[in-house]
Amino acid sequence: MSPQTASILGLVAMFIVATVLPLNMGAVALAMAFLIGSFVVGMSAERIIAGFPGDLFVTLVGITYLFAIAQKNGTIELLVRAAVQAVRGHIAAIPWVMFAVAALLTGVGAVSPAAVAILAPVALQFAKQYGISPLMIGLLVIHGAQGGGFSPISIYGGITNQIVERSGLPGNETALFLASLGYNLLVALGVFFAFGGRGLLARGTAAALPDGAGAAAATGLTIEGHGTSADASLVRSTVGAAQVEAPTRLTLQQGATLLGLAVLAVAALGFGLNVGLVAVTVAVCLALLAPDEQKGAVDKIGWSTILLVGGVITYIGVLQKSGAIDSVGQGVSGIGAPLLAALLLCYIGGVVSAFASSVGVLGATIPLAVPFLQQGQIGAVGMIAALAISSTVVDVSPFSTNGALVVASAPEAEREAIYKRFLAYSILVVAAGPPLAWALFILPGWM
Numbered sequence: 001m002s003p004q005t006a007s008i009l010g011l012v013a014m015f016i017v018a019t020v021l022p023l024n025m026g027a028v029a030l031a032m033a034f035l036i037g038s039f040v041v042g043m044s045a046e047r048i049i050a051g052f053p054g055d056l057f058v059t060l061v062g063i064t065y066l067f068a069i070a071q072k073n074g075t076i077e078l079l080v081r082a083a084v085q086a087v088r089g090h091i092a093a094i095p096w097v098m099f100a101v102a103a104l105l106t107g108v109g110a111v112s113p114a115a116v117a118i119l120a121p122v123a124l125q126f127a128k129q130y131g132i133s134p135l136m137i138g139l140l141v142i143h144g145a146q147g148g149g150f151s152p153i154s155i156y157g158g159i160t161n162q163i164v165e166r167s168g169l170p171g172n173e174t175a176l177f178l179a180s181l182g183y184n185l186l187v188a189l190g191v192f193f194a195f196g197g198r199g200l201l202a203r204g205t206a207a208a209l210p211d212g213a214g215a216a217a218a219t220g221l222t223i224e225g226h227g228t229s230a231d232a233s234l235v236r237s238t239v240g241a242a243q244v245e246a247p248t249r250l251t252l253q254q255g256a257t258l259l260g261l262a263v264l265a266v267a268a269l270g271f272g273l274n275v276g277l278v279a280v281t282v283a284v285c286l287a288l289l290a291p292d293e294q295k296g297a298v299d300k301i302g303w304s305t306i307l308l309v310g311g312v313i314t315y316i317g318v319l320q321k322s323g324a325i326d327s328v329g330q331g332v333s334g335i336g337a338p339l340l341a342a343l344l345l346c347y348i349g350g351v352v353s354a355f356a357s358s359v360g361v362l363g364a365t366i367p368l369a370v371p372f373l374q375q376g377q378i379g380a381v382g383m384i385a386a387l388a389i390s391s392t393v394v395d396v397s398p399f400s401t402n403g404a405l406v407v408a409s410a411p412e413a414e415r416e417a418i419y420k421r422f423l424a425y426s427i428l429v430v431a432a433g434p435p436l437a438w439a440l441f442i443l444p445g446w447m
Contacts, residue, residue: 003041007322010036014315024304026311033311037318051317052310055276056401059117060306060408062279066260067121067409068300069286072293075257076125078250083126091130092200095140098123099188102144103181105269107151112392113401114268114275115145118261121409128411135421136195138406139396140188146392146402147184151177156358160388163366164380169373172381179385179441180392187393187433253290260286302408302415309404316355338377342386342442345369346434349391354430355399361391382441389441390434397426 001009010032018025033051037043070076087093098119105115119141127134150157152173164171250258260282268275287294320326335341345365353361365387373380395402398419403426410418 003322004324004327006040007036007319007324011319024307026308029311029315033315033318041318041322043321048318051314053313057306057310059113059276060404061301062276062283063117063405064301064408065297066279066283068297069283069294070257072297073253073257075254078254079122091203094126095132095137095192098137099140099144102141103148106145106154107148111155112145112149113405116141116402116405117275118265120406124409133195134410134418136191139191142396142402142406143184143188146395147181149392150180150388160362163362164384167366167370169380171384175381176385176388180389183389183437256289257286300412305404305408305415309399312355312399342378342383343435343438346386346390346438349387350394350430350434353391354394354397354426358392358395362388378442386437386441389437393433394426394430396422396429398422
């Protein structure tokens, strides 16, 4: 059996075992990475471990630690009240505010994971306190970040345009940006109405929400002892809080936390510093300010999610080293039917990017498209747009940075349920996202 075949079969076995049995998929993936990598692919232990996403590990630890402290000292509740007052209590506007802010941040140059890392914990707190589906608001944060991510001055846009230029292909920076923004806005509209948006619109303002009924309708949860993690008293008290003015005086810890969050935003978005390291530094400074009151914050870090994501990505490194991904891509590029080859390339970009770096996938798939794009049978601009969207829309996967950040930011009691819902949605996106991009941007014959 070839290393390529063995590594693909290992991936399938990993998903089956972790689905059938109550095992953490990350732990299974690490074991599989050792077995396949060492005894089939011939990788050293050091090379296998090098595939572990250290940067993502630090980011997840730092963000979840920082926002655990912010939740304990009441800063998150303060931000939630201020945000609801800013939209005058219109709960349905909150997810779209998150979408717009995320798109704005990435559109002006922020790295997508940095924008999601800053917005996701606050967005999920909105969901918890105002009966919004956490899946819906988390997805709107990610789709917003992806929508703005291909502007001419953004990270993704700049890198993609450079790859296109080096490949000798015609490009259109504005068309790429508008295609990504329009596509993600279209998907976000579908998500909004599929996961409770109609109910949010019917509820009107927060003050009109009756004792937790809206929360049950929006999230599919029942309250008053009928079975779930929803807390009826919390829903009632926080809905009532929308009618109360936010306190004008901050505690010392809340003021310091707000300052820390501002430092995180400026450092990560303005100066390009590592968001995980900045978040850890801010969290430690806040913990030093009140060490006794921050006990237990470390326990709120999403350790199981971190193991899950780290293990799966480590195995994807083994899969890449075995040559399985390259061989599949080369086989697709050699297909004689350009439209079919284009669709398959979009699928490859989507499937691989759900576990790996979106930028890295773009760097690999765009050059593969050069041979049949040079034949002139498919518009280059449309093909690039479809590849870019297919390779980034799947970042909702809980194994990608953005999806993992949202899952890790969820309350501990709800994290497993949210992970499963994100996984189910990401499977749908991987299956339907690339063909939708193909149908919108390749079939019409963009230039």
